[in-house]
Amino acid sequence: xxxxxxxxxxxxxxxxxxxxxxxxxxxxxxxxxxxxxxxxxxxxxxxxxxxxxxxxxxxxxxxxxxxxxxxxxxxxxxxxxxxxxxxxxxxxxxxxxxxxxxxxxxxxxxxxxxxxxxxxxxxxxxxxxxxxxxxxxxxxxxxxxxxxxxxxxxxxxxxxxxxxxxxxxxxxxxxxxxxxxxxxxxxx
Amino acid sequence: xxxxxxxxxxxxxxxxxxxxxxxxxxxxxxxxxxxxxxxxxxxxxxxxxxxxxxxxxxxxxxxxxxxxxxxxxxxxxxxxxxxxxxxxxxxxxxxxxxxxxxxxxxxxxxxxxxxxxxxxxxxxxxxxxxxxxxxxxxxxxxxxxxxxxxxxxxxxxxxxxxxxxxxxxxxxxxxxxxxxxxxxxxxx
Numbered sequence: 001x002x003x004x005x006x007x008x009x010x011x012x013x014x015x016x017x018x019x020x021x022x023x024x025x026x027x028x029x030x031x032x033x034x035x036x037x038x039x040x041x042x043x044x045x046x047x048x049x050x051x052x053x054x055x056x057x058x059x060x061x062x063x064x065x066x067x068x069x070x071x072x073x074x075x076x077x078x079x080x081x082x083x084x085x086x087x088x089x090x091x092x093x094x095x096x097x098x099x100x101x102x103x104x105x106x107x108x109x110x111x112x113x114x115x116x117x118x119x120x121x122x123x124x125x126x127x128x129x130x131x132x133x134x135x136x137x138x139x140x141x142x143x144x145x146x147x148x149x150x151x152x153x154x155x156x157x158x159x160x161x162x163x164x165x166x167x168x169x170x171x172x173x174x175x176x177x178x179x180x181x182x183x184x185x186x187x188x
Numbered sequence: 189x190x191x192x193x194x195x196x197x198x199x200x201x202x203x204x205x206x207x208x209x210x211x212x213x214x215x216x217x218x219x220x221x222x223x224x225x226x227x228x229x230x231x232x233x234x235x236x237x238x239x240x241x242x243x244x245x246x247x248x249x250x251x252x253x254x255x256x257x258x259x260x261x262x263x264x265x266x267x268x269x270x271x272x273x274x275x276x277x278x279x280x281x282x283x284x285x286x287x288x289x290x291x292x293x294x295x296x297x298x299x300x301x302x303x304x305x306x307x308x309x310x311x312x313x314x315x316x317x318x319x320x321x322x323x324x325x326x327x328x329x330x331x332x333x334x335x336x337x338x339x340x341x342x343x344x345x346x347x348x349x350x351x352x353x354x355x356x357x358x359x360x361x362x363x364x365x366x367x368x369x370x371x372x373x374x375x376x
Contacts, residue, residue, distance in 0.1 A: 004223045011227075019206060022224035027302070028216020028314075035192045036210035039199075114215070123311040123345060126216075157311060 006131055014133060014171070016149075023087075023169055024151050027126040029114025030167060034077055034086050041080035046109025048074045051095065061129075061154070062094050062161045069095040071106055076142070085142050088168040089113075097162055113165065117155070124162060128153040134168065143170030194319055202321060202359070204337075211275075211357055212339050215314040217302025218355060222265055222274050229268035234297025236262045239283065249317075249342070250282050250349045257283040259294055264330070273330050276356040277301075285350055301353065305343070312350060316341040322356065331358030 001009075003025040010016065016024075019037050026033055034042045052072045059066040070092050077087040091113060093106055105116045117124060131151040140146050148168045155163040189197075191213040198204065204212075207225050214221055222230045240260045247254040258280050265275040279301060281294055293304045305312060319339045328334050336356045343351040 003220070004227075004229060007224070008227070018225040018227070019210075021227065022207075022210065022221055025224050026214060026216040026220055027306075028214040028221075032191070032214055033210055033216075036195070036213050037206040039192075039196070039206070039209065041192060118215075118313065121313065121344075121347075123313050125306065125309065125311050156309075159309075 003128060003131070010131065010133065010149075020149065020169070020171075023167075024131045024149060025128065027128065027153075029112065029118075030087060030089070031077060031112035031114050034079075038079050038081065038086070040082070042086065042112070043078045043080050044110050044112050045076045045078050046073070047076060048072075049107050049109050052092075054092075054094070058092060058164070061164050062092065064094045064096065071095060071098070071103065073106060073109055075109055077112070086169070088139075088142055090166045092164045093162065097157070097160060113155070113163065122157055122162070124155050124157045126153050126155055133171070136168075139168070139170070145170050145172060147171040191316060191319070198319065198321065198337075208337065208357065208359075211355075212319045212337060213316065215316065215341075217300065217306075218275065218277070219265060219300035219302050222267075226267050226269065226274070228270070230274065230300070231266045231268050232298050232300050233264045233266050234261070235264060236260075237295050237297050240280075242280075242282070246280060246352070249352050250280065252282045252284065259283055259286070259291065261294060261297055263297055265300070274357070276327075276330055278354045280352045281350065285345070285348060301343070301351065310345055310350070312343050312345045314341050314343055321359070324356075327356070327358065333358050333360060335359040 007021050007025055022033060031042050050072050052070050053067045054062060054064055054070045056066050059068060073091045075089050076085045077089065078085055102120055105111055129152045134148050134150050135146050137146055139148050148171055150166060150168045152166045154161045195209050195213055210221060219230050238260050240258050241255045242250060242252055242258045244254050247256060261279045263277050264273045266273055290308055293299055317340045322336050322338050323334050325334055327336050336359055338354060338356045340354045342349045
């Protein structure tokens with residue numbers, strides 16, 4: 001099924017705007033898209049940065065050995081104009097695939113991933129793995145709404161995943177969404 | 189100057205929509221963006237396909253010897269729903285950088301470039317070189333308006349340009365645009 005078909009399936013539950021559809025299926029930089037949509041600079045606000053050990057599932061997704069070291073970075077993408085939080089993103093990067101310079105920039109947490117790739121002239125391709133709706137009480141304090149949409153994708157470089165990224169975007173909490181999407185926890 | 193700054197400069201002359209800004213500055217697949225914006229499949233209609241010799245300027249842009257063989261492909265991106273022409277695109281690809289399989293798919297002219305890159309799992313990065321407004325009598329029959337916006341970019345693969353692409357998108361022809369953008373021929 002094409003990504004457009006997946007979006008059309010989602011839209012049977014909840015009608016998306018053109019911009020929301022683009023955020024789910026574009027293979028370009030998310031920050032650049034958000035800058036185009038808002039007409040404002042988008043800032044990256046680091047929430048946390050840590051080195052974790054890949055569990056079996058993450059190791060399989062990243063094509064590394066289980067328990068390999070992975071840089072986990074959580075950021076908010078924030079409008080430079082309104083200070084509104086436009087997206088919440090988690091990236092997982094196997095340490096063994098990063099040059100020291102690249103690791104340094106990933107760990108800084110104030111540079112968008114797209115800009116890091118551009119600065120280091122990294123050639124890559126993006127494989128979108130999943131798109132969908134999600135409801136999470138945790139989003140209430142971030143987006144002002146428990147209702148969101150998400151996508152997960154891999155950034156492939158030299159035939160191996162350089163990063164796995166999860167992105168979450170707000171949706172208006174309304175009756176239609178509530179009844180059609182229902183509640184899920186993020187750990188499901 | 190960042191791309192967002194360039195867009196903000198353009199918007200002093202003519203106010204763009206969020207979608208138009210994204211078409212100018214996104215580094216993702218144009219076809220995918222148009223599919224997201226229209227909610228419909230976007231089809232590629234080949235207009236012409238030929239092998240040309242690179243003149244000095246094109247050779248310099250593509251980093252090949254002058255008079256090298258280049259595949260020139262002109263296509264319309266057409267809405268699968270309304271049959272409206274959403275974009276007009278010209279791509280230039282040095283033959284010497286294409287595998288036979290890749291050359292075959294480029295010359296078919298009915299597959300979007302983004303899809304060709306995906307099918308062949310090509311890792312690349314996009315360098316946007318120029319964005320702007322343009323007025324061209326030739327657009328009248330394509331878009332129903334002489335007024336358009338354009339961008340040119342390189343797709344870089346293995347540290348060399350794999351393609352140079354020019355894309356043109358329609359703008360509403362209105363008094364504001366007419367007076368602020370003025371007339372230019374496409375060969376300027």
